Amino acid sequence: MFSATVSAPTNIACVKYWGKKSVALNTPINSSVSVTLDQNDLKAVTTVCVSKSFKKDRLWLNGTEEDVTKSKRFMACISGVKRLATTKVSTEGEVLVDKSEWKHFGVHVSSMNTFPTAAGLASSAAGYAALVAGLAEVFGAKETYPGELSTIARQGSGSACRSLYGGFVAWRMGKDHDTGEDSLAQQVCDENHWPELRALILVVSDEKKDTSSTEGMSTSVNTSKLLGYRASTVVDERMRSIEKAYTERDFETFGKITMQDSNQFHATCLDTYPPIFYMNDVSKSVIKIVHAYNRWKGKVAAAYTFDAGPNAVIYHLEDVADELLALMLQYFPDDKFLGSLFGSSFVNNPQAWDRA
Ligand code: DP6
Secondary structure (H helix, E strand, C coil): CEEEEEEEECEEEEECCCCEEECCCCEECCCEEEEECCCCCCEEEEEEEEECCCCCCEEEECCEEECCCCCHHHHHHHHHHHHCCCCEECCCCCEEECHHHHHHCEEEEEEEECCCCCCCCCHHHHHHHHHHHHHHHHHCCCCCCCCHHHHHHHHHCHHHHHHHCCCEEEEECCCCCCCCCCCEEEEEECCCCCCCEEEEEECCCCCCCCCCHHHHHHHHHHHCHHHHHHHHHHHHHHHHHHHHHHHCCCHHHHHHHHHHHHHHHHHHHHHCCCCCCCCCHHHHHHHHHHHHHHHHHCCCCEEEECCCCCCEEEEEEHHHHHHHHHHHHHHCCCHHHHHCEEEEEECCCCCCCCCC
16 A cells, blocks of 8 residues: 655635636636645645555545545546556665556545635635645656646646646646647746735635535526626736736735636626625625725735635735734624634745734
8 A cells, every 4th residue: 555645725816717618628718827825724635545455446525435436526636647657666676566557556535624615715726736746646647748737636626726836826728628738737936936925814604605616607608798708808918917917026916906807707607697696795895895995005905806605815915914904803803703714824934823
């Protein structure tokens, strides 16, 4: 038996992925870009064990076994990484497993999330990224081109491809619609590029969302004209501008595009028929407070974004972190909100933060 334990952080998109070009390949209708959060905070910790004596592939998620026998996504990750497996050799040079033998090995996976599963905090992103990273470790997988492992993670969950890299990471939608080989993640800036950047995460609700991303996207693609317009006309220009802004550490532009794109994503959800509501009234008050705060500061000092759920992620720079946290605590002082305040996740900063 061989095993490996890895962890992968979640990522929060600034230009959102919403809509599939190919459901089978899990390729998107538009490119997207996200910030990978710090390993100390929101992450999946995954142990992968492989053995010839394992008769079938199995998964335990937060301690409970899930039936994965029919999960195309899970199986695509296992077979994808097995294809890149190499011969395992001991430190003394003895062949332990020839690469042709790996296909006879069963895979057991145990994964834990350090944050609410399926509540719009990209749990599948961290989960599938950790799965692919763990499999790659155990099978000694070698990419035949840069980003190949991210094409496998993408088949688990689209946003997972971006969690394989730290820093600011783009998912290029790709042009090869037959294979999806070029629909992959690419690091735009590494994790040391902007150490002052922070993400404050407000867990408005830790309940499982009622419309999954996959299901919501499919209805949006079929019914929302705004989504088609967004993919054909808006996203490419936003990608160029936000990548430049991040590279130049221009928070105002980065923040403005992040908020505009979150708003447009939720507008496409409203334009979907029947409409999908991911944000709730607390989410909307967070938006109002952030705009009031920015007006008071006379600049974009904080930028909210919401994925497929009501929880807010507020990007900001280190110098306003205390002020912003104090402001949020003043508006949401009740126990429920306080108790679910996740804390300030230090983007790319190894230092832990003491919770309030
Ligand atoms: C709103 O990656 O969860 O968070 O590919 O169907 O698994 P699947 O979808 P998923 O969708 C994430 C959507 C989003 C935006 C984003 O992360 O870019």
